[in-house]
Amino acid sequence: MACYNYLQPDATAILNIAHDPDMHCAAAEQDARIIIRRLCSGHDVPLHSAATVRLKLLNCACRELDAAGLGLEKMTRLRRMTLYSCPNLVRLPNSICKLKTLAVLDLSGCTGLEELPRHLELLGALQSLDLRDCVKLKGLPGRLSGLQSLTKLNLSGCTELQELPEEIGCLSSLRVLLLAGCESLTSFPDSICNLGSLTRLVLHGCANLRCLPEMIGDLTACETLLLTDCHGIRELPIKIRSLSSLHVLSMKGCMHLKALPKDMGMGMNKLRTLDFAGCSSLTNLCPSIVELWSLRVLDLQRCFSLESLPEVFGADLQPVVEVISLKGCRNLRNLPESVCDLKALNELDLSGCSRLEQLPRKFEGLSCNLRTLRLADCEVMKELPRSICQFKSLVALDLEGCYRLMEEYQPARLYREFNDDYQLQSMLESYMGKLLMNAFARAELLTHDVERIKRRRQYFVGVCPPSLEEGYPQNVPFRF
Numbered sequence: 324m325a326c327y328n329y330l331q332p333d334a335t336a337i338l339n340i341a342h343d344p345d346m347h348c349a350a351a352e353q354d355a356r357i358i359i360r361r362l363c364s365g366h367d368v369p370l371h372s373a374a375t376v377r378l379k380l381l382n383c384a385c386r387e388l389d390a391a392g393l394g395l396e397k398m399t400r401l402r403r404m405t406l407y408s409c410p411n412l413v414r415l416p417n418s419i420c421k422l423k424t425l426a427v428l429d430l431s432g433c434t435g436l437e438e439l440p441r442h443l444e445l446l447g448a449l450q451s452l453d454l455r456d457c458v459k460l461k462g463l464p465g466r467l468s469g470l471q472s473l474t475k476l477n478l479s480g481c482t483e484l485q486e487l488p489e490e491i492g493c494l495s496s497l498r499v500l501l502l503a504g505c506e507s508l509t510s511f512p513d514s515i516c517n518l519g520s521l522t523r524l525v526l527h528g529c530a531n532l533r534c535l536p537e538m539i540g541d542l543t544a545c546e547t548l549l550l551t552d553c554h555g556i557r558e559l560p561i562k563i564r565s566l567s568s569l570h571v572l573s574m575k576g577c578m579h580l581k582a583l584p585k586d587m588g589m590g591m592n593k594l595r596t597l598d599f600a601g602c603s604s605l606t607n608l609c610p611s612i613v614e615l616w617s618l619r620v621l622d623l624q625r626c627f628s629l630e631s632l633p634e635v636f637g638a639d640l641q642p643v644v645e646v647i648s649l650k651g652c653r654n655l656r657n658l659p660e661s662v663c664d665l666k667a668l669n670e671l672d673l674s675g676c677s678r679l680e681q682l683p684r685k686f687e688g689l690s691c692n693l694r695t696l697r698l699a700d701c702e703v704m705k706e707l708p709r710s711i712c713q714f715k716s717l718v719a720l721d722l723e724g725c726y727r728l729m730e731e732y733q734p735a736r737l738y739r740e741f742n743d744d745y746q747l748q749s750m751l752e753s754y755m756g757k758l759l760m761n762a763f764a765r766a767e768l769l770t771h772d773v774e775r776i777k778r779r780r781q782y783f784v785g786v787c788p789p790s791l792e793e794g795y796p797q798n799v800p801f802r803f
Contacts, residue, residue, distance in 0.1 A: 399424070403425075408431070408433065414436065423447065426450045430454050452473060467494060474497060477499075484507055487511060496520055502526050509532060535556070548566065548571070555579070567591065571594075581606065589614050596619065599626060600624045602625075602626050603626065612633060617643060619644060619646065622648045650672045674699040677700060680705055699724050700723065
């Protein structure tokens with residue numbers, strides 16, 4: 324037997340539906356907001372005409388639903404329609420275009436949906452259109468100019484979507500465009516640059532996207548641009564520098580990106596996060612990056628081809644940069660002295676920079692705010708600046724895998740150079756702790772010093788071959 328609901332115009336029928344424990348959102352206006360859910364029949368749903376007219380919210384999640392018999396043309400007051408995960412829904416009836424008050428249309432997870440009504444533009448009140456994971460949808464209707472109220476369009480996971488219509492540039496109110504995982508999308512129409520209200524553009528996982536429109540800089544309201552794992556992108560358009568409102572630019576995993584526009588840093592005065600992690604073909608940064616006056620986070624980890632940073636790197640960035648990650652930049656040979664001008668820097672990750680021999684001579688310039696310094700697997704690093712023992716804010720120092728450093732350094736001397744009031748709250752767990760403690764034991768370190776380390780929970784950690792375990796003081800807590 325079909326388990327759909329027969330809605331009558333009497334208050335009792337409406338009240339019974341509103342009292343479903345999953346339908347608290349309908350209780351406020353039980354005579355006007357009705358949720359129909361779990362329609363498990365492919366047949367027409369017999370809705371009483373009076374009840375149908377009053378509908379403002381329709382929520383259906385049904386494997387058998389094909390929407391043909393819902394009587395949508397009668398739902399003249401409908402504001403929200405959710406047809407979530409209806410896999411047998413292949414197309415919507417044209418009558419949906421008569422819903423002049425419809426503001427939200429959620430078709431996410433309708434894996435069988437192949438097309439949208441041609442006259443979708445007649446939904447002039449539509450504000451949000453969610454087509455996530457409609458994996459068979461290959462395109463949008465050609466005419467979209469009537470959707471002047473649309474603020475959010477979600478096409479994430481539409482793996483068969485091949486192109487966007489030229490009229491997408493007519494969506495003057497569009498603020499959010501989500502295209503994550505649109506694997507078949509290869510390019511954009513130039514008209515997308517006309518979206519003057521767009522604040523968020525997400526292209527994560529568009530692996531076959533080859534390029535961005537040349538005039539992308541016209542998106543002057545855009546605050547977030549995510550191009551993560553867009554493997555086909557090899558270069559950025561010159562006009563990207565004109566994204567004057569941009570706060571976040573992520574090109575993480577764009578493995579074929581080789582170079583940045585020379586003047587990229589000029590104009591993006593509000594950029595706070597710049598993420599090029601995993602851009603393994605990127606050989607250098609443009610000098611104009613120093614013009615990013617608001618930059619706080621710079622992520623360059625796993626940029627395997629990166630050999631150097633701009634010589635004037637820290638000169639103009641010094642007021643605000645807080646985090647720099649160069650983890651895994653195995654061809655990086657040195658850091659410019661200007662890095663030491665980054666007075667606000669509190670985290671510097673150089674782990675895996677296997678060709679980096681030393682830190683800048685003026686490294687003490689970072690002593691005020693640097694809290695975390697990661698040097699793990701800097702295999703050829705010969706020495707640490709003596710000034711590092713005076714870094715009052717440092718709480719994490721990772722030297723794991725710095726074998727040459729340990730050959731050059733006397734661990735006991737390093738220990739003595741740390742001031743008694745030096746508040747190391749957490750040294751990263753690694754085998755260096757054993758090496759240092761072995762050295763202390765051989766140097767007949769006094770028991771009360773070991774107890775002081777234990778009491779203050781200070782851990783000296785870093786590198787040591789696993790075989791070097793003998794002599795480690797058992798009364799000092801250490802975690803592996």
